[in-house]
Amino acid sequence: MSKVATRVPILMFHSISEAGGPTSIAPATFEAMMTLLAESDYHVVSLQDVSSWHEGEKNLPEKSMAITFDDGFVDFREHAHPVLERLGFPSTLFVPTRKAGGKEDWYGGHDAKRPLLDWPDLQILDNALVDVAPHGRHHVALTSVDESQLREEIAGSKQDLEAQLNKTSTHFAPPYGQVNASALAEIDRHYELSVGVEHGVATRDSNIHDLPRLEMFYYQDLKRWQDFLDGKGGTYLALRRLLRAVRQRIKPVSYA
Ligand SMILES: [Zn+2]
Numbered sequence: 209m210s211k212v213a214t215r216v217p218i219l220m221f222h223s224i225s226e227a228g229g230p231t232s233i234a235p236a237t238f239e240a241m242m243t244l245l246a247e248s249d250y251h252v253v254s255l256q257d258v259s260s261w262h263e264g265e266k267n268l269p270e271k272s273m274a275i276t277f278d279d280g281f282v283d284f285r286e287h288a289h290p291v292l293e294r295l296g297f298p299s300t301l302f303v304p305t306r307k308a309g310g311k312e313d314w315y316g317g318h319d320a321k322r323p324l325l326d327w328p329d330l331q332i333l334d335n336a337l338v339d340v341a342p343h344g345r346h347h348v349a350l351t352s353v354d355e356s357q358l359r360e361e362i363a364g365s366k367q368d369l370e371a372q373l374n375k376t377s378t379h380f381a382p383p384y385g386q387v388n389a390s391a392l393a394e395i396d397r398h399y400e401l402s403v404g405v406e407h408g409v410a411t412r413d414s415n416i417h418d419l420p421r422l423e424m425f426y427y428q429d430l431k432r433w434q435d436f437l438d439g440k441g442g443t444y445l446a447l448r449r450l451l452r453a454v455r456q457r458i459k460p461v462s463y464a
Contacts, residue, residue, distance in 0.1 A: 215384035
């Protein structure tokens with residue numbers, strides 16, 4: 209019997225553009241990353257597969273990986289989706305539902321506010337290998353809001369997707385990956401699986417409501433990405449240093 213997965217990397221992307229900064233990866237780099245992935249031993253699976261695997265309901269091939277995008281930038285449609293579609297890779301696109309069709313006007317957004325996909329575009333993408341899923345309503349840190357806002361952001365964004373796309377969402381991503389005990393409890397009430405921003409690889413022991421992901425900004429160095437795909441250990445300390453710098457750029461200041 210072939211080996212089965214004990215750990216599943218979940219890739220985290222934001223914008224695929226030339227915008228620069230910690231939440232952008234250039235289109236050519238993204239395409240090269242995906243091409244190397246396609247040439248590797250990895251199988252790309254959906255978050256639904258990860259959920260079933262985590263629950264012990266199904267096994268996945270030893271080298272399995274899932275792909276996620278946060279925020280729903282228009283550049284996903286232009287630069288990411290054509291590559292994913294050509295390679296047949298499923299992905300999950302987390303969108304702040306009340307910002308659809310607008311811009312990233314939230315804390316930590318890029319200076320030149322990048323446009324976000326609108327509902328007609330999201331409807332088309334959702335039918336084409338992409339699972340559109342909620343990322344809250346207004347892209348606020350869930351640790352900074354009161355209980356009623358918490359429900360609105362977590363349950364409300366699920367209702368928005370049901371209304372707009374006629375689908376039930378079972379996966380969630382809190383903005384900035386920020387959660388506390390009440391946010392986790394509310395997420396647990398409405399979703400099977402939620403992904404965070406802690407850099408790491410998910411195992412069956414990971415919290416299903418705060419799964420670690422791989423910050424793909426770090427793997428723009430394609431040699432480093434190839435090493436990861438080959439299962440070679442990396443320069444973990446350098447990684448941690450870089451991620452700390454990235455996180456300081458994209459996380460909100462502390463809300464006391
Ligand atoms: Zn976000």
